[in-house]
Amino acid sequence: MPDDQDTPRGRRFLGTDRLAAFSDGVFSIAATLLVLDIAVRPPGTLHQVLDAWPAYLAYVVSFLTIGAAWLVHTVLTGRLTRSDPIFLQINLLVLLVVAFLPFPTRLAAGALNNAGAERVAVTFYGLTLLAIRLLGSALDAYARREHLYSPHEDGDDVQGPRRRLLPVVIGYVIAILIGLVLPEVAVVLYCAIAVYLIVPFRHVARLLARRS
Numbered sequence: 001m002p003d004d005q006d007t008p009r010g011r012r013f014l015g016t017d018r019l020a021a022f023s024d025g026v027f028s029i030a031a032t033l034l035v036l037d038i039a040v041r042p043p044g045t046l047h048q049v050l051d052a053w054p055a056y057l058a059y060v061v062s063f064l065t066i067g068a069a070w071l072v073h074t075v076l077t078g079r080l081t082r083s084d085p086i087f088l089q090i091n092l093l094v095l096l097v098v099a100f101l102p103f104p105t106r107l108a109a110g111a112l113n114n115a116g117a118e119r120v121a122v123t124f125y126g127l128t129l130l131a132i133r134l135l136g137s138a139l140d141a142y143a144r145r146e147h148l149y150s151p152h153e154d155g156d157d158v159q160g161p162r163r164r165l166l167p168v169v170i171g172y173v174i175a176i177l178i179g180l181v182l183p184e185v186a187v188v189l190y191c192a193i194a195v196y197l198i199v200p201f202r203h204v205a206r207l208l209a210r211r212s
Contacts, residue, residue: 014062015083018079023077027073030098034105036108037058038052057187058187059109061192063086064197066098068194069098072140079149079150081148085144087143090135099129103130104121119179123176123179123180125187126186130173133165137161164196168197
């Protein structure tokens, strides 16, 4: 929908092209910034490379989380026939937290080697990951409530993230609580959730069933 439109009731509906382009830019920049925090000081010995494992783990978790959010966002915006100012504002909140993610990622990676700070940093990290998922779901819920989607029947690419919302939220809450005692275990759980979000297990199971 390239042009803005005003309805007879005075409600303004907006196009979606600039929304998608701006959002894709923020997602890509946030994902790229993550790798800047992976650094090994000279001389770069094997021990130094291996000792930097917290940065690798945090990078994988955050990149997969951003990737999963982008996949859902792409499906969402692809089904939009229009948007409105409130939808744009919710979308900005989603992008705000996505663009913020490199900061808690850096904190968590640095704190995993510091026993005094790791609990706070990992908890802050988990809350940011949870916020990304909740705000993305709020964006989808608003679009459905205001009938901003095309009237075509929802496919599995749309229904899948909705089905996974509750188990993902529960998983994040459990991981955050565990992180108050065992921060390293919490980060591993965040990684497992990110893999769960990004890997289409149902499609993989169907392919394996066909081959067997």
